[in-house]
Each structure stands twice: as structure tokens, then as C-alpha cells.
Amino acid sequence: MTGKTHRQDFKAYAADYGQRYGILIALVLVCVALSVANEFFLTQRNIINVLRQASINGILAIGMTFVILTRGIDLSVGSVVALAGVVSASFATTSATAGIAGAPYGFYIAISIGILVGMAAGWINGILVAYFNVPAFVTTLGMLSAARGLTLLYTGGRPVPSLTPEYRNVGTGDVFGIPMPIILFAVVFIAAFLVLSSTRFGRHVYAAGGNPHAARVSGINVKRVRMMVYVISGALAGLAGMILAARTGSALPQAGIAYELDAIAAVVIGGTSLSGGVGQVTGTLIGALLISVVNNGLDLMGVESYYQQVIKGMLIVAAVMLDQARHKHA
Amino acid sequence: MTKLLKTMTLAAAFMGSTAAIAQDVPRIGAAVYGLNAEFMQLWAAALEQHPAVVEGKVNVTIFDGRYDALVQQEQFETMITQGFDAIIFVPIDIEAGATAVQAAHDAGIPVVGSNTRVNSDLLLSYVGSDDVQSGYMEARYVLDQIGCEGGVVIIEGPIGQSAQIERLEGNMQALAECPDVTVLEQQTANWSRAEAQTLMENWLTRHGDNIKGVIGQNDEMALGAIEAIRGAGLDVNDFAIAGIDGVTDALMAVKNGDMASILQDGAAQAQGALDVAIAAVLDGYEPMSPIWEQYADMPWNGGTDAEYNVPWTPVTAENVDALLEMRQ
Structure with missing residues (x-):
């Protein structure tokens, strides 16, 4: 919590309340409307579908939340999804041509490689943003282009097919009937929630984003915090890339295009302020779910996909207007 | 100087x-x-x-x-x-x-x-x-497999691209020959496997067993539909699925008996x-x-x-x- 909520200003309190619960109320309303409009919406299978479809974007959005909390932005996650996907898949393929020498390697090696690729990309972003003061928008825009180029170079533009069953399990397996992507999404969410709410690093993220100067004065290593959030975002993009590859059956070099936009949308809809320091991963979780519920509901009702884009656009703008209203009153 | x-x-x-x-x-x-x-x-x-x-x-x-x-x-x-x-x-x-x-x-x-x-x-x-021809060929394959009756879905390329327009024309020519076939859904997945997978997951929820055939306007999208069918715990062999292009993953799926493809x-x-x-x-x-x-x-x-x-x-x-x- 940031302290702003303790102000004795009713308007501010109302606006804050509206922002924090408004999005949850919106999600509930949309779900109620869809379950009335469509008999399949509330079936167990469909709920699993919605959660599974939300998981990749949700994982990216959680990483994005850390970055945006420090007043940054990570435009590179879509490309890092593809890069980490193809590199890790090349360690887990039985194809003689697409794999690297000695492939397939064990599951844990391939997965570790994917996470490391994501972390490396994030680390480069973080170093440039935190220590060389390159604007985050520019740095990660550069990485968006460079990582996509590296992906195409690495694969020659071709998919990496024939992934080992253990690797595919990350996308298609389940535990007690719950698909693996949902479990991973839940684990990432809980970990991020705990880190942000009850660790020193979490408090530093809020401090570095809310008031960097004050944070620096109070002895927080703001540069290190700013670097770390990009490493987290990169690592989660790596994880998302592997889930995507495992789900689609091949690691595709053109995977993840424009995924950064949905991730940013989920964060913004979830009420995290682009001006830093304010927001929670619970909001991001709800934002990611809302996007998926809307897409799924419109598919179920046979509405053309173009409407989905329009509605998503309106959601984003509405969420930011809520955010503005809150800042004006606070 | x-x-x-x-x-x-x-x-x-x-x-x-x-x-x-x-x-x-x-x-x-x-x-x-x-x-x-x-x-x-x-x-x-x-x-x-x-x-x-x-x-x-x-x-x-x-x-x-x-x-x-x-x-x-x-x-x-x-x-x-x-x-x-x-x-x-x-x-x-x-x-x-x-x-x-x-x-x-x-x-x-x-x-x-x-x-x-x-x-x-x-x-x-x-x-x-001739993309009209390939659109006809793939749809004809699906329709033959399902005995010219039942429900099919069409997964389209980006609306307005020449391949999408012409392959759809071919799809429709074949469908006109089978008046007992219903097109349950028709949407674009922009040639993308991941997008097609999501679409198909949602369509399977809505239509379930009524979907007998999948006409993918390219292989990637047909492959996405196959993954969605597997993910829903259904048998791919219960569906007639076709794509176009002959990309390597599709060749392997054909070898596996999962789909039909037409090599461009x-x-x-x-x-x-x-x-x-x-x-x-x-x-x-x-x-x-x-x-x-x-x-x-x-x-x-x-x-x-x-x-x-x-x-x-x-x-x-x-x-x-x-x-x-x-x-x-």
C-alpha cells in the first residue's frame, strides 16, 4: 500500500475504491452477462479454456507490472517469447536439422536455457535503462527488433518442430486435470504477489517507481532495482515462450508478434499507473482475465474478431480514465 | 589533401x-x-x-x-x-x-x-x-471425408489478402456442391497457429461434436486446430482437417494421418x-x-x-x- 489511501478525502477514497474494485466489478458483470447470453460460458471446460488462454498473456503481464511500477515499459517481450522459444526448443527437439548438436537434451536443460535467454535479454534491457539512462521505450523497442532478428537468424525462418513429450508437457500436460499453463500462471502470480507485498525488494520496487529521488536518498539502490525488473520481465517472457512453443507443438519464429501490447493492456486495465509506484499484480491478473473472457465470450457468441479489438481498445481507455480520475482527486 | x-x-x-x-x-x-x-x-x-x-x-x-x-x-x-x-x-x-x-x-x-x-x-x-483451385481442393477433401453432410468450420487468412479471397472462393465452390453441409463458423486467424488454436478451442466449446470438418486456409491454422482438438481431449481422427502450403510441420502431420495438405x-x-x-x-x-x-x-x-x-x-x-x- 502506498499511503495515499489513508487520506481523509472522501472523493479520493471513492475514486480509489472505484479503481481498485471497479475492474473486478467489471469482470464479474461481464461474466454474469456472458453466462446469461451463452449456455456454454460457465461450463467447466470453457472456464479452463479461458484460464489457459489467459495464462501466456498473464505471465507476460505480471513481468510487465514490475517494469511499469518502476515507471518503465518493456516492449520487447513478444520478441523475447519467440527467441527463448526457438532456442530452448532447439535443445528439446528430435529433429536432426532444427536441433543443436546433441539434441534432444533433458527437459530441465532445455527449460533452463529458455529462462536464461529471457533473462539475458532482460539484463541487457535493464543495464541500458538503469546504468546508461537510455529511455526504456527506446531500449526495449531496440530489443523488440534485435530479438526478432536473432530469432529469424537462429532458425532461418523455419519452425523448430518435433519437441520431446516432456517438453510438450509444459503446454499440454495437466496436474489433477488442471492444465500446466494455468498452474504455471498461478505459481508466477503467487510468487509475484508475495515478492511485491512482503519482501524488501517489493517495497523497493514501489519506492523506486513512486519517488526515485526519495528512494535514492533513503539508501535504496534504485539502479539495481530498475535493472532487476527487466530481468524478471525477460525471465517470464522466456517462460511464456516455452509454454507457447509447447502448446503449439513447434517453436515458431513468428510467434509472439504484438504480445507486448496485450500485456501492457492487461497491466493498464488492472489499474497499475504508467507513472509508476502504484498498482498490484492482482489488478493485472484481473486485467488479463478480462481480456480473455471478452475474447472467449465473443468467440462463443460468434461475433466477428474485429469487434474484439474494438472492445479491448475501449477497455484500455476506460481503465486509464479511471486512473486519471484517481490522480486528480488524490 | x-x-x-x-x-x-x-x-x-x-x-x-x-x-x-x-x-x-x-x-x-x-x-x-x-x-x-x-x-x-x-x-x-x-x-x-x-x-x-x-x-x-x-x-x-x-x-x-x-x-x-x-x-x-x-x-x-x-x-x-x-x-x-x-x-x-x-x-x-x-x-x-x-x-x-x-x-x-x-x-x-x-x-x-x-x-x-x-x-x-x-x-x-x-x-x-491458382488459389481458387487449392481452396476448392482442400474443401473437397474435407467434404468427401465427412460424406457431404454435417458441420464444418473455416479458418481464414487475413481478410483482403489475395490468397484469403481466392481460397475462400474455392472453399465456397466446393461447399455449394454439398448443400447439406453447414458452415458453423468462419473467422480469420491471420495465418497464425496460435490464433487458430484459441479460435478452435472456443468453437469446440460452443459446437462440440457438431464440428466434423476443419477447412484451414493454410497449414499453420489447420495445425492450430489439431492442437486445440488434442487439448480438448478429443480424437483428431474424428475430424476431417485440411490445410494448404505443405510446410514441414504439416507434412509430418499428414504422415501421422492427422490432416491433409496441398503442397504449394x-x-x-x-x-x-x-x-x-x-x-x-x-x-x-x-x-x-x-x-x-x-x-x-x-x-x-x-x-x-x-x-x-x-x-x-x-x-x-x-x-x-x-x-x-x-x-x-
Whole structure:
């Protein structure tokens, strides 16, 4: 919590309340409307579908939340999804041509490689943003282009097919009937929630984003915090890339295009302020779910996909207007 | 100062010599819509492996249009400025490409279309495959499998692209022959496997067992549907699924008995277009690509036909191993 909520200003309190619960109320309303409009919406299978479809974007959005909390932005996650996907898949393929020498390697090696690729990309972003003061928008825009180029170079533009069953399990397996992507999404969410709410690093993220100067004065290593959030975002993009590859059956070099936009949308809809320091991963979780519920509901009702884009656009703008209203009153 | 002069003389001499080389061998530019996907990679590789290029009879430069009509137009301007002798054009957009063709035509540079169409009558020739036909063939396969009755879904390419328009036309021709078949859903997944997978998951929830067939306008989207069916715990063999292009993953799925695919011979489209372009530049040129022998249905006719139709090859259990072998 940031302290702003303790102000004795009713308007501010109302606006804050509206922002924090408004999005949850919106999600509930949309779900109620869809379950009335469509008999399949509330079936167990469909709920699993919605959660599974939300998981990749949700994982990216959680990483994005850390970055945006420090007043940054990570435009590179879509490309890092593809890069980490193809590199890790090349360690887990039985194809003689697409794999690297000695492939397939064990599951844990391939997965570790994917996470490391994501972390490396994030680390480069973080170093440039935190220590060389390159604007985050520019740095990660550069990485968006460079990582996509590296992906195409690495694969020659071709998919990496024939992934080992253990690797595919990350996308298609389940535990007690719950698909693996949902479990991973839940684990990432809980970990991020705990880190942000009850660790020193979490408090530093809020401090570095809310008031960097004050944070620096109070002895927080703001540069290190700013670097770390990009490493987290990169690592989660790596994880998302592997889930995507495992789900689609091949690691595709053109995977993840424009995924950064949905991730940013989920964060913004979830009420995290682009001006830093304010927001929670619970909001991001709800934002990611809302996007998926809307897409799924419109598919179920046979509405053309173009409407989905329009509605998503309106959601984003509405969420930011809520955010503005809150800042004006606070 | 003398040093600077020397450098400038050297540079001038160097530029002169490269210009001389360029005059000896015809320079042909290939402007393709984008090199991110496997199909265009195969197309581009075949162009560079054309015997005339390997033997140094012509110089070929490939320009990556990065899926942007404006980028392609600027690349045309570059080629015109540099005095290329001929251009092979694979446009991103059926309408936007026409301006670029006009500009090259005004500069006296012949343009040969390949793979995707452009709405221009100034093309010297077009070497591609008839997408209406492939759309008909894949839909016909699905309809035959389901006995011409029941529900099907169509997963479309990006609305407005020539392949989407023409493949849909073919799909509809076949569907018109089966009045008892209902099209339950018809949406775009933008050629993307991941998007098609999400669509299919949601459609399976809505229609369940009523979906008997999946008409994917390309292989990637058909593969996405297969993953969605598996993910829902259903048996892929209960569905008739077809795609177009013959990408490697689809060949493996055909081998596995999961789907049908129709191979689009991008290599033949590329090499055929290059032969036609060279014939327009060099008098008395005889085509050097082996494709003209491979496809007896597509006669060379001196390289002057307005359209060359590279035949589609249905991928079957019999020929799939040989096709996979060629990809190694």
C-alpha cells in the first residue's frame, strides 16, 4: 500500500475504491452477462479454456507490472517469447536439422536455457535503462527488433518442430486435470504477489517507481532495482515462450508478434499507473482475465474478431480514465 | 589533401569497376512481401539456387518487404534508381502493389509477378498457383471425408489478402456442391497457429461434436486446430482437417494421418519467375530451371505467356516421405 489511501478525502477514497474494485466489478458483470447470453460460458471446460488462454498473456503481464511500477515499459517481450522459444526448443527437439548438436537434451536443460535467454535479454534491457539512462521505450523497442532478428537468424525462418513429450508437457500436460499453463500462471502470480507485498525488494520496487529521488536518498539502490525488473520481465517472457512453443507443438519464429501490447493492456486495465509506484499484480491478473473472457465470450457468441479489438481498445481507455480520475482527486 | 585526393580517386575507380561488373551481368531484383515465414524462406532459397544464379549468368538481390506495402514501394524506387534490369514481385497487398509496378513500367523495367497477385495489367507475366483451385481442393477433401453432410468450420487468412479471397472462393465452390453441409463458423486467424488454436478451442466449446470438418486456409491454422482438438481431449481422427502450403510441420502431420495438405510449390514459382524475367532481358535465353521438365502441364512457350500456373500437389501417404526428404 502506498499511503495515499489513508487520506481523509472522501472523493479520493471513492475514486480509489472505484479503481481498485471497479475492474473486478467489471469482470464479474461481464461474466454474469456472458453466462446469461451463452449456455456454454460457465461450463467447466470453457472456464479452463479461458484460464489457459489467459495464462501466456498473464505471465507476460505480471513481468510487465514490475517494469511499469518502476515507471518503465518493456516492449520487447513478444520478441523475447519467440527467441527463448526457438532456442530452448532447439535443445528439446528430435529433429536432426532444427536441433543443436546433441539434441534432444533433458527437459530441465532445455527449460533452463529458455529462462536464461529471457533473462539475458532482460539484463541487457535493464543495464541500458538503469546504468546508461537510455529511455526504456527506446531500449526495449531496440530489443523488440534485435530479438526478432536473432530469432529469424537462429532458425532461418523455419519452425523448430518435433519437441520431446516432456517438453510438450509444459503446454499440454495437466496436474489433477488442471492444465500446466494455468498452474504455471498461478505459481508466477503467487510468487509475484508475495515478492511485491512482503519482501524488501517489493517495497523497493514501489519506492523506486513512486519517488526515485526519495528512494535514492533513503539508501535504496534504485539502479539495481530498475535493472532487476527487466530481468524478471525477460525471465517470464522466456517462460511464456516455452509454454507457447509447447502448446503449439513447434517453436515458431513468428510467434509472439504484438504480445507486448496485450500485456501492457492487461497491466493498464488492472489499474497499475504508467507513472509508476502504484498498482498490484492482482489488478493485472484481473486485467488479463478480462481480456480473455471478452475474447472467449465473443468467440462463443460468434461475433466477428474485429469487434474484439474494438472492445479491448475501449477497455484500455476506460481503465486509464479511471486512473486519471484517481490522480486528480488524490 | 593529397591523401584525401588519393582516397577519392580510389573510391571513384572502385565505383567504376563495380558499375562495369553490373553491366556485364543482368541484375534482377526480387521484392518479396516478407521473409519471416517458412514458405517465403523456401521461395527465396530456390531463387538463389536457380542454375542461372549459381553459374553467374545473372545477379539476384532479394529485398525483404517486411509485410509493409510502403516498404515494398520504396524498394522498387531503389531498384529503379540503381537501374536493375528486371524485377520479380511478390506483393503484400493486391491493390497497393499496383503503384510500384506502374513506376517500374514507366522506367522501362519489366516486372514479373510471383506467388501473390497484384491488381495491375502492366505485369509482364505472373508465375504462381491458382488459389481458387487449392481452396476448392482442400474443401473437397474435407467434404468427401465427412460424406457431404454435417458441420464444418473455416479458418481464414487475413481478410483482403489475395490468397484469403481466392481460397475462400474455392472453399465456397466446393461447399455449394454439398448443400447439406453447414458452415458453423468462419473467422480469420491471420495465418497464425496460435490464433487458430484459441479460435478452435472456443468453437469446440460452443459446437462440440457438431464440428466434423476443419477447412484451414493454410497449414499453420489447420495445425492450430489439431492442437486445440488434442487439448480438448478429443480424437483428431474424428475430424476431417485440411490445410494448404505443405510446410514441414504439416507434412509430418499428414504422415501421422492427422490432416491433409496441398503442397504449394514455392520453389517452382520462384525459379519459373526468374526464368521468365531473364528471358525478358537476354535475347534467345532458354530456361535453365528443372521445373519446366518437372511440370509438363506448364509449357515454357518461349517465356512469353501472360500467366504460368504452377500445379498444386496433394500431399499423400505415398509422396510425403519423398517431400520430407527434400526439406532436409
